[in-house]
Structure formats: structure tokens, C-alpha cells
Amino acid sequence: MSSDPDFTGPKTEELVIAAREAQRERKPSRLNRVGDHLKREWQLYAMLIPTILWLLIFLYKPMYGLQIAFKDYSIFRGVAGSPWIGFEHFDALFNNDQFLRALRNTIIISMYGLLFGFPMPILLALMFNEVLNKVFKNTAQTIVYLPHFISSVIIAGIVITAFSPSAGIVNTILGWFGMDSIYFLTKPEWFRPIFVGTGIWQEAGFQSIVYLAAIAGVSPTLYESAVVDGASRWQMMWKITIPSIMPTIIIMLIIRIGNMLEVSFEMIILLYQPATFETADVVNTFIYRQGIQGGQYDLAAAAGLFNAVVAFVLVMTANTISKRYSRTSLW
Numbered sequence: 001m002s003s004d005p006d007f008t009g010p011k012t013e014e015l016v017i018a019a020r021e022a023q024r025e026r027k028p029s030r031l032n033r034v035g036d037h038l039k040r041e042w043q044l045y046a047m048l049i050p051t052i053l054w055l056l057i058f059l060y061k062p063m064y065g066l067q068i069a070f071k072d073y074s075i076f077r078g079v080a081g082s083p084w085i086g087f088e089h090f091d092a093l094f095n096n097d098q099f100l101r102a103l104r105n106t107i108i109i110s111m112y113g114l115l116f117g118f119p120m121p122i123l124l125a126l127m128f129n130e131v132l133n134k135v136f137k138n139t140a141q142t143i144v145y146l147p148h149f150i151s152s153v154i155i156a157g158i159v160i161t162a163f164s165p166s167a168g169i170v171n172t173i174l175g176w177f178g179m180d181s182i183y184f185l186t187k188p189e190w191f192r193p194i195f196v197g198t199g200i201w202q203e204a205g206f207q208s209i210v211y212l213a214a215i216a217g218v219s220p221t222l223y224e225s226a227v228v229d230g231a232s233r234w235q236m237m238w239k240i241t242i243p244s245i246m247p248t249i250i251i252m253l254i255i256r257i258g259n260m261l262e263v264s265f266e267m268i269i270l271l272y273q274p275a276t277f278e279t280a281d282v283v284n285t286f287i288y289r290q291g292i293q294g295g296q297y298d299l300a301a302a303a304g305l306f307n308a309v310v311a312f313v314l315v316m317t318a319n320t321i322s323k324r325y326s327r328t329s330l331w
Helices: 009-026 030-040 042-070 088-094 097-117 119-130 134-149 152-162 169-176 188-216 220-228 233-258 265-271 274-280 283-293 297-325
Strands: none
Touching: 030 042, 042 088, 042 297, 088 097, 088 297, 097 119, 097 188, 097 274, 097 283, 119 134, 119 188, 119 233, 134 188, 152 188, 152 265, 188 233, 188 265, 188 274, 220 233, 233 297, 265 283, 283 297
């Protein structure tokens, strides 16, 4: 057949090219495919419209005001009429002792929260997974979930009452051991432990739901095989459960790192006072005092923009490191 002139190379190539062109003509263009998809699924996209509008109005539109951070802003001149001054507000921030103190406190409190607060939901989920009595398990879960649904104002009131020097339960217990009462909330050295501990108590139970859901997705056949091999429950937890939920742990860790500078603003406002500014003042409370109370909207905007840029860098860095070494990432 190779010697037959009907099967020469050039003619075969022409046939292949002609077949490809015919197939290309029959295949609809990408624009037509997108149009057909929108016609078929228009109801789903219609349901997205409220969310898209919310994003545009409440998240993207306010970004127009970020230029305040680079202007000598005046509420009478407006954003467009205020003169451009470049990075002067950022220079002022990094020469401001109060801002540097707030930044240091934010990092320290966030590190405490990451060190002590991040593992707690994982430990709770692992413990709940080992409980066999359903009544006890459901009761315990309800108790640890409950603080999440209580208002921050009420939580702060509970903390203030518990650490009261006169009638607080903590000082009452100290009195049983012959110790003097301590006004914990006026002592700078006690603010961070109280704040971090309150956050763990309030959120650890609710955050454990994510890890419980991940544990529920682990194949039961893995545990059955481990039982056949004679593994104990402790060994199954370390060899099966934790490795299986590790991608979820890494994703949650990346998100937590990205929110390191977003310390709970409401709780700090409710608990701190001038006596504890030394260890309690954070970037968000600094922005609140400078922007809302002091009327320095441009300086507060610069602090907020710095906060957002650092958070973005942290998320990108954590995601890149995780993707390189664990092959698990947000994107």
C-alpha cells in the first residue's frame, strides 16, 4: 500500500487538514458555548445577582475610599477634593509610639491565640469522636457550642463579673487559700491571658464542628482494617484520624494566619481601659480611637490599609509554603 500513489504523504496531510477544518466548523465557538450554558442555567445565575450586588456595594465600592490614606482628607472637601500627600500618613504611623505599641500587642495576642487557641478545636473534635455514649456526647457538644451564640457584650459582662475583686468567683477561690483579691482587669500583665482564654472558651467548641465534619468523612474501612491488625484507639487516632483531617487543618491554619491582625475588636473594647492600654491596645482599637473618636480619618485609613496589606501577604505566604511542602492550599 505504501507504493500506491493514492497514499502519498502530501495527500494524506491534506486530508487530515481538511478533516480538522470540517470539525472546527462543526464545533461551536467558545462564545456560543457560554451563551448556550447561560440560557440553560440562567436560574442559577439569577440567584447569584443579590450576592454579586452585595459584594459590589458593600465590599468593592468602599475601596474607593482607600485613597483617603494618601490624602490630607477633609470631610468638607470630600475624597476627590482633598489634596494628595502620598505616604506621609504611613510615615506618621511608623513614627507613632501608640501605633507601634498597638501593632506589637496585636502580634503578641495573635501569636498566643494561634499557639493556644488553634489546637483546641482540633483536640475537642478528636475527643468528641472518641466518646461512645451519644447522650453524653450530645450534651457536652451543646455545652461547648453555646458560648459562640452568646453576645460579646454578655460574654464581657460574665468575664468582668467572674474577675471582680469583691464578688468574683476567681477572687473568691483565691480567698479560700488565704490570698488577697486581685483586680485582674486593671493589671496589664493579666489582660492577654484573660482575653485569649475568653476567646478559646467562646469559639473553640463551635470551630470544632469543621474538624468533626472532616472526621466524619474518613472512610470506616480504615478503622476496620486497623481493628483487624490489633491497633488501639490511640493508635487509630494518630495513624488514621489526624493524617486524614490534615488537609482541613492546614486550610484552617492558612485562614487563621491571614486573620492574625484581626483581633476581636468588640471584646477588647468591652474589656480594656486606659490602665491596660500597655498590653491591650491593638491596631483595630487604635483605628477606632484615631478615626471615630479623634476624627483623623486619613490616618485611620492608612492604618487599616496597612492591616489589610499585611493580612494579604500573610495569606499568600502561608498558602505558598503549604502548597510547596504539603500539596494542600486554598487555591
